[in-house]
Amino acid sequence: MSDRIFGGFGVLLAVFYAWAALQTEESFLSDAVGPKAFPVIIAIILGLSSAVIALRPDPEPVWPPLARLAEIGAAAVVMILYAQFLPEAGFIIATALAAMYLTWRLGSPVVQSVVIGALTALVIYIIFHAVLGLSLARGPLDAYVDTVVDPVLGAIGAFFEMFGGSGADEAAPEATGATGAGD
Amino acid sequence: MDLWANLYGGFEIALTWQNLGLALLGCFLGTIMGALPGLGPSNGVAILIPLAFTLGLDATSSLILLTAVYYGAMYGGRISSILLNIPGDEPAMMTCLDGYPMARKGMAGEALALSGIASFVGAFLATWGLILLAPQLVKLALLFGPAEYFALFALAFATLGGVSSTNQAKSAFAAMLGLGLAMIGVDTQTGVPRLTFGEVHLYDGLDFLVAIVGLFALSEVFVFLEHRHGSADAEESKVKVGRIVPPMPMVIKTIPTMLRTSFLGFVAGVLPGAGASLGSFISYSMEKKLVDKEGTFGTGDPRGVAAPEAGNNAAAGGALVPMLALGVPGSGTTAVLLAVLLSLNITPGPLLFQNNPDVVWGLIAALFIGNLMLLAMNIPMVGLFTRVLLIPPRILMPVVAMVSFVGIYGISGSSFDLLVMIAFGLAGWILRKLDVPLVPVILGTLLGNTMENNLRRAVTIDNGNWWTLVDSPLAITLWAIAIAGFILPVFVGKVVKARMQRRDEEGSLSD
Incomplete structure (x- = not known):
């Protein structure tokens, strides 16, 4: 029963998420995909997996009193x-x-x-x-x-x-051209 | 040779007083966290993230501190497995099976020493594996374009539930939940706010550190509250530790076991979605099949202690390979480490090896040093850690909660983030109750934006053609593995899980 409720909640969440994503105001300068597509894909998979959880529930977890x-x-x-x-x-x-x-x-x-x-x-x-x-x-x-x-x-x-103190002032090599993993 | 020059450079970085001190501190704290039931590698590292930030450490030093904690926790988990028959963390579960019977036979000291050596061998070999394999993987990764990266991320999510996952729908739900949370905030490409509902605090997006500490550390506190004082009120610690130096014959007898299981564990660690728990499980079962002719496994066979320990420590090293070389972590703890790197503005992946070789090689050298420290700490000083087990959770858990709060407040100084963290803690508790894995949630919040950027870049480069995602042989291969990895557990997951549980029961029946 818990999984059925959980799955049902998941489906509602997915619908809400898709609706919220579609509310995004698109700017006039947009790429070919736009800011809505990926969230909508997420919502679809979220909804599908929630539906599966609701239809094929696991054994009931032990809820505390x-x-x-x-x-x-x-x-x-x-x-x-x-x-x-x-x-x-x-x-x-x-x-x-x-x-x-x-x-x-x-x-x-x-x-x-x-x-x-x-x-x-x-x-x-x-x-x-x-x-x-x-x-x-x-x-x-x-x-x-x-x-x-x-x-x-x-x-x-x-x-x-007296032991030479911290080494924290050794120059940090961070952020030297580290950009997105896909570059 | 290039390798030696790099390694030498790495040791030059790691052998500063500061980094040595951090490695020592990390090893010590890690062993304690591993030994305490309820704290494992992933929440141990999560709690210490704020520490790394407040110390103002650079990337190399933070990474040294936190991986030392990671390796240390892998060592520490065995202590309570052997002495109390309660695994200190999940990967140490298999160590209970032969470790506790050994302790009951009055050989606790030998079991602790032997498992310490096995852990050392596993971690040592895995670090070599990391050195040899990671650069090769980097060469492969340089062939990746945005479309391939998108497929790689999909692969990571598809396989993250792991072979032992019984319900792939829940793994998928968790991953989508994480990705969905990552979308909140201003869109990086067009600058429009998404899913923020006008809440200004959300424009920057949710801080994934807040999510991690909430999901991993705070939810643990709720679990303990649910059970009041869990199973860990260490009454049984009367098991005598005995002599700590293992008899040499026992060590020599188990060397082949250690070598075999180190290799297996390493492979299990490198593969996405396997991780240390599976590494130790596979190692133990294979060793049992291979050498258990007299049926002594489960009754205190030293080989049954060495196998899972070498296996899980090797897997911990193996799990660092995809995290460093591809930027795609294969386990919960490496996901947390990735979060640290991202917050320090370092993006793991092929570019890391080119742009920040000091980070990579400094880390590798620190792993060798830390491993030696751990060996030293875990054999003569193991008595110290056994005493730590006497701290009851009713004292420990409030400390965990308060340190989490301090850490997050210290980073952001905002009460709003604390509220978000509490929400994540509660959500984490409910998800754990419902058997939904938490690691995909974390990974989703971490990688969501990068994944989306790669998707959009790939499609934009090809003028809006979505088929570009499955255009190259490499991408098709990745998609095929992803699909296979997602579907396979549907058929074999139940079997593997059932076996893991049966082993566990056998272990508890035999004492």
């Missing part, structure tokens, strides 16, 4: 909230909360989850922001962490500088 589905849905909601609030709350707070939630739902006791979540956020922050210099969303807590972490890292960095 409703409670588990709700679990997955809830985790997705938490992740969406994380994505939305990341810029305001800052990296450490948002990540700690999200990691706490996931750890808790995967079966850790509450207190342990809080500790693990906070540690996860801190360690990722230190590795990616302080060590690797990735720019992450800034929040109220981050400045405090930086004041503690930066001097330590500075010392470690100075230690490594």
Whole structure:
């Protein structure tokens, strides 16, 4: 039954896709094929394969009970909230909360989850922001962490500088005439 | 000789402190990722892509880091197969069959050491295979015009479901889904927006890195949430590791096995749609047919440990050949590697060997070095990695999720991309439930635009004549292979899959 629904959905998707592709406004300067042909071919094959899936379904997959589905849905909601609030709350707070939630739902006791979540956020922050210099969303807590972490890292960095430092300034040979594979 | 000069140049590039350090880091992280059940080569590499970008690495160095992870994961997968009877990743499935019985007999140390050596032999020979075969393939690829390339892409998609695919309709669906997603954004040839529904964020198209991390890494988190704490709460790790140095007689006895299976694995890796899992499966079954006279396979025969390990590591090397020489990856992990190269503005294919020989040969030299490092890491230090297995997924999976978020946010700095990634994660979970393969989706999003450009170029050159696509003998051959490769699994796929599963059950029954 799942495959029949899935296949039916696929057919609808293909029809919608073809319709959407045909809405493309063609510019007056176009090549012989144009921007619509390939998407339409894709839609046709998508529709055919979906029809086959619907007509010749595989054995039913084992769907989790409703409670588990709700679990997955809830985790997705938490992740969406994380994505939305990341810029305001800052990296450490948002990540700690999200990691706490996931750890808790995967079966850790509450207190342990809080500790693990906070540690996860801190360690990722230190590795990616302080060590690797990735720019992450800034929040109220981050400045405090930086004041503690930066001097330590500075010392470690100075230690490594003595070994000739990074080779990152060796000229990157990228993009020297690398064009499409079909040229 | 040309070859030696190139190789020498490659070693000059690979033997800088930075690249050596990256190779070491990659090998170490890769082995851990391979050993942890739930993280395999493709999602391991996917998670580390942002790392390569944030370090500001050039193409050679990123590739060295990520292929070291790839090779490392191939080594690491065996550890949990042998100790826990849980494959650390898919290609290590066959290693369970004889590895775990060996461990039960108190020979875990020997099994780990032997499989480490077998992995080394497989990877070492495959790297030589890569050196010898890739330039030949490049010569062939130089004959390709746009029409042939279009046929080649079609071939890649047609065969990607693999010989073990049971439902080709689902493979085709996955490929079309990927290609369809690639079409979103401004059309590169005429500059008109397609399928964007007025959403400005979509004008640039979907970033395939977002799709990859979502489909591979986040969907894994959802799978674990579904099963709460999966099978990997390492309670059984009480198996004693014992002595780590393998008795020489055992190694000598398995040398013919290793050589045969390395060759087989390499061939399986080069062929599109086969990949490492099939490499280790073919290696094990052929070895069993060939030398298992006393029926000891499945009860802890050392040859049964060496065969799949040499096979899957050789296949990993083999899979790099079409990716580098043609720009068409044959497996999930090489597709991820291709994504990295494309984002660094390097297009694999024949031109790569001409324009960026330093990338190719630096990578090859790094593979040799990394392989040696892995051997060193995996024999004396294997105890360290067995301890990593004690990390339960309830801690590991949130870390995977958060690292994915950080990585994608770090690259783009946009919440919109995070939302897209979550959508891909959920879609990936549903598709996995429905047994739809994810690799064609990735490959489609990666190659969609190049494929379309080749189609349009071919037809435009011939003044709008679509028959130009089947005009040359080379193109016709490629189409014929594509069609055969698509149809064949319809007949033999069920048989192969059933055999793979039966072997698996035999393995779990025998303990």
